Amino acid sequence: MSPATTALLSAAADLRLDPSPGFAATFPPCPSRVGEMRRRTASRLQAWKISQRDAEGITLAVSELVTNSVVHGEGSVCFVLRQVANEIRVEVTDSNPQPAMVKNASPDDISGRGMFLAAVFAQRIEVSDDGYTTTVAFPLSGHQR
Template sequence: MRQSTTSQSRPELAAESSAPGYSRKAVIPAKADAFCAAFMPHPAAVGNMRDSTAAFLSRFGLAGQLAGSVVLVVSELVTNAIKHGHGLVELEIHVAGGTVTVSVTDENPAPAVLNQADPDDISGRGMALVAAYSDKWGSSGEKTWCEFRDDRAGSAA
């Protein structure tokens, strides 16, 4: 489930994202709030975390393409934690200062790996999707995180 220990920035997304389905039309509120969940690694948790993420984001009026991108990334990170991680999985989503931050932690100390999947591979594209849809991401081993920023909302990031 892991990438590298250095963060990956997406400077080309600073003005307008070219990632399919990602739009900066939603304004991420400055109000700070968080969603946290801890669960045993089971495939059913992926759908539950997608639904919980969508419900949490809707509290801020975040819907459409931006929320869809966050939900997609949550799905990929949780799936990777279940497939490649060890032990308890934790999902945290923070909304503050024009930024949505997503992090998934498991007990595997190995950092996430950004793979180049072959066209006929049926898996191996999760971290590529995280990199494509988020503005910045990274992994410190047990924790993999990413950010979605809306600079118009006053984000300092």
């Protein structure tokens, strides 16, 4: 089983038990899925009544995280969005064991800013020991960063 499939099955089990579930999706590494995950995230954040300011930052970061997996990952991508206590958690899993990293892109670079942008809005970024899953936690307004 691929890391993305394993992540989806785990997320599906967790979401069945969670009183305020988010959503999980597995998809091929297709650029059109970036916009789809961005729209689904924005819709879910609106349903949860997340402030527009928080939602905009989270949605931008989701776009960058999914783009990172589509461009640099291997095989299917698993995306999970959850609201846990006072934060929003996003998990992105692909089949590339090379962990996502925050880089300092130079002004002339045309790429390499995705994880940096996610980090601007995130409370924390964690990468699984095997390197396949990146989890990003976003604080909600009124809570310490």
